[in-house]
Amino acid sequence: MRNEYEKQLENLNVELIRMGALCEKVIAGTTKALFSGDAKYTSKSHAVEEEIDKSEHNIEHICMSLLLKQQPVASDFRFVSAALKLISDLERIGDQCADIADMIRFTTSYDLKDFKDLEEMSGAAKDMLSNAVEAYVKKDKDLAITVIQADDKVDALFDSVKKRLIKEIGKKAEDGEFYIDIIMIAKYYERIGDHATNVAEWVYYSITGEHI
Amino acid sequence: MRNEYEKQLENLNVELIRMGALCEKVIAGTTKALFSGDAKYTSKSHAVEEEIDKSEHNIEHICMSLLLKQQPVASDFRFVSAALKLISDLERIGDQCADIADMIRFTTSYDLKDFKDLEEMSGAAKDMLSNAVEAYVKKDKDLAITVIQADDKVDALFDSVKKRLIKEIGKKAEDGEFYIDIIMIAKYYERIGDHATNVAEWVYYSITGEHI
Numbered sequence: 001m002r003n004e005y006e007k008q009l010e011n012l013n014v015e016l017i018r019m020g021a022l023c024e025k026v027i028a029g030t031t032k033a034l035f036s037g038d039a040k041y042t043s044k045s046h047a048v049e050e051e052i053d054k055s056e057h058n059i060e061h062i063c064m065s066l067l068l069k070q071q072p073v074a075s076d077f078r079f080v081s082a083a084l085k086l087i088s089d090l091e092r093i094g095d096q097c098a099d100i101a102d103m104i105r106f107t108t109s110y111d112l113k114d115f116k117d118l119e120e121m122s123g124a125a126k127d128m129l130s131n132a133v134e135a136y137v138k139k140d141k142d143l144a145i146t147v148i149q150a151d152d153k154v155d156a157l158f159d160s161v162k163k164r165l166i167k168e169i170g171k172k173a174e175d176g177e178f179y180i181d182i183i184m185i186a187k188y189y190e191r192i193g194d195h196a197t198n199v200a201e202w203v204y205y206s207i208t209g210e211h212i
Numbered sequence: 213m214r215n216e217y218e219k220q221l222e223n224l225n226v227e228l229i230r231m232g233a234l235c236e237k238v239i240a241g242t243t244k245a246l247f248s249g250d251a252k253y254t255s256k257s258h259a260v261e262e263e264i265d266k267s268e269h270n271i272e273h274i275c276m277s278l279l280l281k282q283q284p285v286a287s288d289f290r291f292v293s294a295a296l297k298l299i300s301d302l303e304r305i306g307d308q309c310a311d312i313a314d315m316i317r318f319t320t321s322y323d324l325k326d327f328k329d330l331e332e333m334s335g336a337a338k339d340m341l342s343n344a345v346e347a348y349v350k351k352d353k354d355l356a357i358t359v360i361q362a363d364d365k366v367d368a369l370f371d372s373v374k375k376r377l378i379k380e381i382g383k384k385a386e387d388g389e390f391y392i393d394i395i396m397i398a399k400y401y402e403r404i405g406d407h408a409t410n411v412a413e414w415v416y417y418s419i420t421g422e423h424i
Contacts, residue, residue, distance in 0.1 A: 053300070057272070064273070088265070095304065099403070166388030169381045176378030183392055184399055191311075 005070045009079075012062045016083055019055040020133030022048055023093045027126045027192065030097040033104055034185065035112050035119060045101035052094035056087045075209075082206035086136075089195040089202075093129060096188045096195070103181055117164065118186055121157040124150065125189045128196035135200060141207045147200035148212065154193035161186045217282045221291075224274045228295055231267040232345030234260055235305045239338045239404065242309040245316055246397065247324050247331060257313035264306035268299045287421075294418035298348075301407040301414075305341060308400045308407070315393055322390070329376065330398055333369040336362065337401045340408035348415045359412035360424065366405035373398045 026048040033041030063084045066072055072080055112118065128150050135143035165179040204212045238260040245253030275296045278284055284292055316322070324330065340362050347355035377391040416424045 060269070060272070061276070092307065095307075162389065162392060166381060166385060166392060169378060169388065170385030173378060173382030176381065177374065180374060180378060180392075180395055184396060187396055 005066070005072070008062060008066050008070065009072075009076060012059065012066065012080065012083060015055065015059050015062060016087070017133070017137055019052060019059060019087060019090050020129075020136065022052045022055060023090050024126070024130055024133065026052065026094055026097040027122075027129060030100050031122045031126065033101060034122070037111060039105050042101035042105045045097050049094040049098040052091060056091045059083060059087050078209055079206045082202040086199045086202040089198040092195045093192050096192050100185050100188045103185055112182075115161075115182065117157060117161045118182065118189075121154060121161060121186060122189050124154050124157060125192040125196065128154065128193050129199070132196045132199040132203060136203045136206075139207050141204050144200040144204040144207070145212070148197050148204075151193050151197045154190055158186050158190040217278070217284070220274060220278050220282065221284075221288060224271065224278065224292065224295060227267065227271050227274060228299070229345070229349055231264060231271060231299060231302050232341075232348065234264045234267060235302050236338065236342055236345065238264065238306055238309040239334075239341060242312050243334045243338065245313060246322070246334070249322055249324070251317050254313035254317045257309050261306040261310040264303055268303045271295060271299050290421055291418045294414040298411045298414040301410040304407045305404050308404050312397050312400045315397055322394075324394075327373075327394065329369060329373050330394065330401075333366060333373060333398060334401050336366050336369060337404040337408065340366065340405050341411070344408045344411040344415060347412060348418075351419050353416050353419045356412040356416040356419070357424070360409050360416075363405050363409045366402055370398050370402040 026045055029041055029048060030045045033039065033045060063080050066080050067077075128147050131143055131150070132147045134140070135147060162183050165183050169176045169179050201212050204210075238257055241253055241260060242257045245251065245257065275292050278292050279289075340359050343355055343362075344359045346352070347359060374395050377395050381388045381391050413424050416422075
């Protein structure tokens, strides 16, 4: 029975790493679609987002089975319950990317050469998620803390993009809709940062047993 | 065995109606928080959103159990698989409301007396969801079609709010951040309309066996 239990825990670990990798993939692909101005990449975002949803359901199923049938010991219980929580945030990251992809798809192609701030912001959000996944894999609580702290940077970048584009709208109201789209896309990256922070907080909890 | 099966199907129906009612509640409460300018209502939005998440997991569990153990007949299979899909959209409606609540909470109180268009839009999105739930309860495919058609109205209202506020930013750039917040809130209501449309499409499928 314990053997089956160990196997299920290991399976949970593998599936979580896989789901995290899918989230990294969807952010990278969506960001590529955004900055390449090539809408064909957006269909991939939706395909990966669906894989993420399936992965979430699969992991939920593993967690439920562990909790109901195996009655895990305290540290494993923490690991399983943290997994159940953090997959909701990973799933939301998939949603945010699908939303960005929708915005790109239904709009004339963007030329984003002059949006280095947005590029920096999307990169920072992606790094947060990558580090949160790595913190999980390596059970590295310091890296989890680094992720949580990095959220301030993403928030500041969002604020700066927003303020800059509001000024642009003031100057060129005829391009207002384009700038609004970009602000909304930036908002989605800001939310991705929030969800990566939540993931890191659950990783911290699963390692230490304490809420940060 | 069939008796247990009927009981599980009835239980699924009851839980879906309950989850739909929670979504109506979270939209109504969040909209009240928005237009009353009283941030205390926003904590309720988060509480209801958590109930929605729990309800989703509960329904997933019922559906899985039905699919795995009971091998439902074709029309029931459609009903169960449609349920599995539409709860994702209901859950996203909860998320959108929580996002709106976050925006209200972290911003100085809005005075939205002059935003009749946003009020109309939020009302239209709420009606879409209420009708989608009613179409489900009454197995009314015509009402499901009405919901799907209503999405154009919500999209048009969003477009109109957005265009009006872009002009306002052009005139009063110093209020730009406030107007951007309102556009983002309007965008969330537009997404609620999209999710209500998806729900209606699944309801139509579960009744007719055809995708609209």
